[in-house]
Amino acid sequence: xxxxxxxxxxSAIASGIIGFRLARGEEAEGRATGYxxxxxxxxxxxxxxxxxxxxxxxxxxxxPYYFRTWVERYVWLKGEKDLKVDSPNGxxxxxxxxxxxxxVAKSYFVPKLCNHCEDPPCVQVCPVGATYRTPDxxxxxxxxxxxxxxxCIQACPYGARYLYPRDGPRESRRNTADKCTWCYHRIxxxxxxxxxxxxxxGARMFGREDDxxxxxxxxxxxxxxxKPEQGTKPRVFYIGIDSEVR
Amino acid sequence: xxxxLEIALRHVQGFIYPNEVEIYWSxxxxxxxxxxxxxxxxxxxxxxxxIFRVEEVKPTYRLALLTALAFLITAPMPLxxxxxxxxxxxxxxxxxNTSSAMAMFGFVYAWYLLVVLLIEIYFDYRKDIVTWARExxxxxxxxxxxxxxxxxxxxxxxxRRDEKIVNVITxxxxxxxxxxxxxxxxxxxxxxANPWWSSPLMPIIFLFSAMVSGIALVLAIYVxxxxxxxxxxxxxxxxxxxxxxxxxxxxxxxxEFVEFSHVFYTREEGFExxxxxxxxxxxxxxxxxxxxxxxxxxxxxxxxxxxxxxxxRARVAVYTVSAILTLVGVFAMRWNVVxxxxxxxxxxxxxxxxVMPLLGPESASxxxxxxxxxxxxxxxxxxxLPPWEERAETA
Ligand code: SF4
Ligand code: SF4
Numbered sequence: 001x002x003x004x005x006x007x008x009x010x011s012a013i014a015s016g017i018i019g020f021r022l023a024r025g026e027e028a029e030g031r032a033t034g035y036x037x038x039x040x041x042x043x044x045x046x047x048x049x050x051x052x053x054x055x056x057x058x059x060x061x062x063x064p065y066y067f068r069t070w071v072e073r074y075v076w077l078k079g080e081k082d083l084k085v086d087s088p089n090g091x092x093x094x095x096x097x098x099x100x101x102x103x104v105a106k107s108y109f110v111p112k113l114c115n116h117c118e119d120p121p122c123v124q125v126c127p128v129g130a131t132y133r134t135p136d137x138x139x140x141x142x143x144x145x146x147x148x149x150x151x152c153i154q155a156c157p158y159g160a161r162y163l164y165p166r167d168g169p170r171e172s173r174r175n176t177a178d179k180c181t182w183c184y185h186r187i188x189x190x191x192x193x194x195x196x197x198x199x200x201x202g203a204r205m206f207g208r209e210d211d212x213x214x215x216x217x218x219x220x221x222x223x224x225x226x227k228p229e230q231g232t233k234p235r236v237f238y239i240g241i242d243s244e245v246r
Numbered sequence: 247x248x249x250x251l252e253i254a255l256r257h258v259q260g261f262i263y264p265n266e267v268e269i270y271w272s273x274x275x276x277x278x279x280x281x282x283x284x285x286x287x288x289x290x291x292x293x294x295x296x297i298f299r300v301e302e303v304k305p306t307y308r309l310a311l312l313t314a315l316a317f318l319i320t321a322p323m324p325l326x327x328x329x330x331x332x333x334x335x336x337x338x339x340x341x342x343n344t345s346s347a348m349a350m351f352g353f354v355y356a357w358y359l360l361v362v363l364l365i366e367i368y369f370d371y372r373k374d375i376v377t378w379a380r381e382x383x384x385x386x387x388x389x390x391x392x393x394x395x396x397x398x399x400x401x402x403x404x405x406r407r408d409e410k411i412v413n414v415i416t417x418x419x420x421x422x423x424x425x426x427x428x429x430x431x432x433x434x435x436x437x438x439a440n441p442w443w444s445s446p447l448m449p450i451i452f453l454f455s456a457m458v459s460g461i462a463l464v465l466a467i468y469v470x471x472x473x474x475x476x477x478x479x480x481x482x483x484x485x486x487x488x489x490x491x492x493x494x495x496x497x498x499x500x501x502e503f504v505e506f507s508h509v510f511y512t513r514e515e516g517f518e519x520x521x522x523x524x525x526x527x528x529x530x531x532x533x534x535x536x537x538x539x540x541x542x543x544x545x546x547x548x549x550x551x552x553x554x555x556x557x558x559r560a561r562v563a564v565y566t567v568s569a570i571l572t573l574v575g576v577f578a579m580r581w582n583v584v585x586x587x588x589x590x591x592x593x594x595x596x597x598x599x600x601v602m603p604l605l606g607p608e609s610a611s612x613x614x615x616x617x618x619x620x621x622x623x624x625x626x627x628x629x630x631l632p633p634w635e636e637r638a639e640t641a
Contacts, residue, residue: 065251065267072261085261085595112263121439127351128334129343147337148330150270151348157439159263159592163270163330165248175330229515230438246593 033209034137035182037193038217039111040239043203046071046109048091053198055092057183059170064089066162068180069113069195074245075099076106083244110245111204113195114139114160114180115226115234122152122161122179131177137235138182146176153177157230182206250601260596269588269600272608274324276584277616279430279452280577281321284620286427286453287460288314289363289419294490296416302486305479308370308633309471310464315363316624322355323616328608347433358426362419368395369408369415371631376400389630427456434583441516441594442523442587447505454498455576461491462572467624469566475634481558488565491572492548499541519594527589527597532582540575544568 054069055062071091075084077099088095091109099107116139123131123139130146133139141152143164153161156179164170164178183193187206191197196204207214218237225234227246238245255267292310294300326332339352376398379390428449434440435448465487472479509520524532544567550556551564589598603609 063248063251064255065248065264067264070264085593087261087264090264121437124345125348125437126343127346127349128337128341145334145337146331147334149325149328149348150330151346151433153265153270154437154588155439157592159265162265163268166330167248 037236038205042240043201044109046095048094049198050195053194057194115236118233121155125155148175254599257599262591262596273613274328276580277324280580283456285317286423286456289423312627316620320620366415457494459576462569466569516594536578544571
């Protein structure tokens with residue numbers, strides 16, 4: 001049996017399919033203006049209001065293992081090579097002050113959420129197509145279709161997905177994959193996502209691709225995305241993070 | 247579930263994404279590639295006799311086919327038991343997403359079960375089935391009459407045609423077996439978000455370890471069933487199987503060595519985390535069980551038994567023990583891939599913790615029960631379609 005040929009053939013088939021999908025994705029995008037999410041970590045104070053607002057708005061179980069959005073704290077201590085990262089209960093209750101001010105060299109909070117990738121691996125791997133990308137660039141899960149195989153959870157490099165637990169409050173969503181939708185039910189009616197509304201400092205910004213305000217922020221700052229090497233092309237842009245944030 | 251997660255949360259080490267506390271693919275997903283590996287491996291043993299005309303392993307030809315079938319029938323069980331919505335399982339086949347490796351499962355499975363294995367077994371047994379259908383009365387006779395599918399022609403030309411069909415199917419089946427398991431490896435190897443899985447070598451490593459486990463399984467079942475039936479196993483056959491086990495082991499270990507050299511040489515992102523994973527988290531299941539007990543010891547035992555030409559009975563015993571250790575080792579390999587890949591956080595900064603419940607959904611007991619199923623199916627299959635020549639003739 002020729003194993004090499006098998007490998008070559010299977011990767012050719014796989015890349016062919018992926019190429020095809022890409023072409024289709026781009027086409028779809030041309031038609032509608034997508035959304036953009038911008039996070040300015042210089043403004044985030046780690047209060048956790050966004051986390052609480054999200055859990056309430058979206059019926060996310062309140063236990064500390066289920067998050068559509070959460071906040072991480074990055075701390076560089078003086079004289080230490082390795083940075084410290086934590087996210088107690090996803091930042092739901094804010095952050096206890098465990099570092100004394102004069103030992104900290106630098107620190108900031110990084111809100112995380114689904115990146116609504118342009119090339120989402122979660123969509124690629126879903127065996128039944130329950131995870132999909134809308135024409136305006138939002139990645140959603142169809143709870144009526146998801147079989148709960150959890151392949152998409154493995155494929156997301158950002159830990160953005162979780163399995164809605166069997167005892168979760170929203171019955172129809174139980175045992176299916178769940179994640180941030182950018183509050184699709186709100187934004188399609190012209191409202192902002194719940195986390196954006198709840199943020200007291202404006203660290204979270206959201207708008208259409210042609211939104212002047214968003215465009216100016218993107219122009220005036222150097223922005224980056226998380227794990228660019230994964231080739232997922234995230235649509236959540238960060239201002240003020242170091243490369244250690246991933 | 248959340249009791250378990252509470253325990254897990256207490257054992258989390260370093261920083262992981264908050265959603266990563268739960269290990270989403272449980273022990274059942276380790277059982278799944280293990281079982282499909284055994285299918286592919288057992289089929290490869292059967293094909294050896296057919297395609298390469300290896301006379302010595304003839305006594306295990308039919309046994310290997312039935313073993314492959316028994317395990318293949320079981321293969322979807324761990325998957326379906328693991329789904330959040332098992333009642334929607336068939337959607338994988340009705341509305342597959344063509345870009346998903348997992349969507350292939352149903353098709354590869356159906357192809358292998360319906361086209362390759364069943365046809366091969368049917369045509370290989372057809373002559374015997376017709377004979378039994380004529381001789382037997384009662385329920386057994388009725389079963390055989392159904393199994394003939396209405397074709398009672400066992401003239402010389404008909405049996406020659408059967409032979410030809412089986413040969414063709416074997417030639418189709420061998421690459422199919424490779425594909426079946428290669429694709430399972432691809433499911434993991436293509437998850438680029440996970441440095442412990444993401445590797446183009448994954449399908450090949452899975453394939454070779456599948457061969458190793460399949461040969462070991464057929465060897466063990468052959469010897470043990472002979473003992474149960476009170477006949478002595480054919481020593482030449484066992485010798486040959488042990489040689490195959492040794493060769494495929496050497497290839498398998500070589501490949502894994504290449505894989506590890508790659509990881510250690512390139513030191514890509516996540517390397518430190520992988521190092522800690524091997525040294526701390528997986529030390530027992532990987533270094534001790536998979537590598538030492540499951541590979542080095544059986545390889546050494548087979549080599550010693552061969553080189554020093556132990557007496558027949560001792561040799562067969564040594565081979566059998568090696569085969570069983572091998573089966574344990576390959577399971578450990580599946581475990582280390584599936585569970586290991588998930589306790590390593592995608593932050594590369596910490597480790598989650600897997601709690602395997604003893605009872606309940608996705609527990610150790612369900613996994614164990616699923617592992618017993620193929621043996622029960624095999625028992626039934628052997629009763630209906632005796633693979634042993636002497637019985638087939640005297641029946
Ligand atoms: S961040 Fe994860 S869940 Fe969101 S689109 Fe990307 S891969 Fe999918
Ligand atoms: S868990 Fe649901 S959404 Fe995720 S890959 Fe499986 S079927 Fe698709």
